[in-house]
Amino acid sequence: MASHFSWKRPELAIDFGTANLRVIGRDEGIILDEPSICCFADIDTAPSLYAAGIEAQAMVDRTPGKLQIRRPLGRGVLQDIDAATHLLRYAVRKARGRKHFRTPHAMIGVPADATQAERGALMTAAHDAGLGPVRLVAEPFAAAIGADLPISAPNGTMIVECGAGTTEVAVLSLGGICLTRSVRVGGATLDKAIADHLHFKHKFLAGELTSERIKLGYGEQRRAEAVKDETIQVKGRSLTTGLPAALALPLTELDQVAEKHFQQIVDAVREVLSDTPPELSQDIHERGIVLTGGGATTPLLSAMIKADTGLAVTVADEPARCVARGLHRMLLD
Numbered sequence: 607m608a609s610h611f612s613w614k615r616p617e618l619a620i621d622f623g624t625a626n627l628r629v630i631g632r633d634e635g636i637i638l639d640e641p642s643i644c645c646f647a648d649i650d651t652a653p654s655l656y657a658a659g660i661e662a663q664a665m666v667d668r669t670p671g672k673l674q675i676r677r678p679l680g681r682g683v684l685q686d687i688d689a690a691t692h693l694l695r696y697a698v699r700k701a702r703g704r705k706h707f708r709t710p711h712a713m714i715g716v717p718a719d720a721t722q723a724e725r726g727a728l729m730t731a732a733h734d735a736g737l738g739p740v741r742l743v744a745e746p747f748a749a750a751i752g753a754d755l756p757i758s759a760p761n762g763t764m765i766v767e768c769g770a771g772t773t774e775v776a777v778l779s780l781g782g783i784c785l786t787r788s789v790r791v792g793g794a795t796l797d798k799a800i801a802d803h804l805h806f807k808h809k810f811l812a813g814e815l816t817s818e819r820i821k822l823g824y825g826e827q828r829r830a831e832a833v834k835d836e837t838i839q840v841k842g843r844s845l846t847t848g849l850p851a852a853l854a855l856p857l858t859e860l861d862q863v864a865e866k867h868f869q870q871i872v873d874a875v876r877e878v879l880s881d882t883p884p885e886l887s888q889d890i891h892e893r894g895i896v897l898t899g900g901g902a903t904t905p906l907l908s909a910m911i912k913a914d915t916g917l918a919v920t921v922a923d924e925p926a927r928c929v930a931r932g933l934h935r936m937l938l939d
């Protein structure tokens with residue numbers, strides 16, 4: 607039987623990430639999944655939204671002077687309230703269609719350690735975008751639900767949510783977060799580390815999208831059973847000649863870049879483990895660690911956590927969608 611208070615239940619949930627924004631409907635599940643990017647026009651006079659989401663993604667590193675790409679989130683938290691408001695308005699309208707006029711009650715995912723100021727800024731952006739009462743939900747909590755972890759049981763579960771701008775390590779038990787730690791590193795900072803490596807070691811300039819493609823290709827080749835090629839072909843601009851150029855980048859160089867980057871995540875896991883009370887520690891020892899988030903599938907990350915902690919490490923199904931799946935289940939509760 608429907609509760610008398612069911613009208614108060616949020617009807618929409620939003621996984622508002624540094625790289626991707628997902629809108630989830632109570633009845634529909636994930637309705638929209640697009641990059642968290644806006645492109646503004648008339649930036650010197652009266653900036654107005656020119657494109658958002660998928661359309662804006664195609665414009666990254668290709669805009670003329672009159673247009674400007676803006677990312678609402680940086681390293682997991684809101685950095686541009688105006689862009690966030692525009693993107694949320696765009697996403698909610700696109701997801702629901704124009705036929706809905708009522709202000710939707712919503713849940714939005716935030717990093718577990720977001721400050722009051724960051725939470726306040728997100729609430730302001732959501733309100734200005736036309737969302738109704740908003741409840742904020744800790745992302746590792748939603749990710750654990752989306753990964754089917756038994757978080758309500760009186761047992762400790764450890765999750766590492768590997769996003770684009772932030773990686774959150776959390777221990778959950780009895781339906782709540784017992785410990786958490788975030789590091790402001792993720793898929794996007796690895797892209798930047800790859801671009802910096804190309805710049806300094808090879809005097810080669812690659813754009814943001816190219817660096818991400820290199821990372822994805824690297825992960826794919828490292829996951830492959832039989833390695834086909836020990837290099838990745840990269841296109842960009844040579845800083846030596848100033849001309850468009852191609853480069854065969856050895857996978858071993860990418861191993862080194864990724865290893866240095868992932869070490870910060872491994873250190874965070876170790877710190878959380880060393881602060882975990884013994885009973886919960888014992889549970890984690892038995893159950894291992896579960897990785898979620900878009901960055902979870904790179905084999906080197908699992909291998910490094912496993913080697914450092916001696917614990918079993920598994921990657922959740924469709925890891926990038928765990929937060930969205932968890933939010934959906936919370937909408938249905």
Ligand SMILES: Nc1ncnc2c1ncn2[C@@H]1O[C@H](COP(=O)(O)OP(=O)(O)OP(=O)(O)O)[C@@H](O)[C@H]1O
Nearest residue numbers: 623624625626682769770771772793794899900901
């Ligand atoms: N197969 C893959 N291998 C490695 N990285 C991947 C893969 N697929 C996606 N990614 C990376 O995952 C990141 C996006 O993950 P996700 O959608 O979980 O992040 P987000 O929620 O936007 O970020 P955050 O939670 O930090 O705000 C991107 O950096 C993307 O390049």
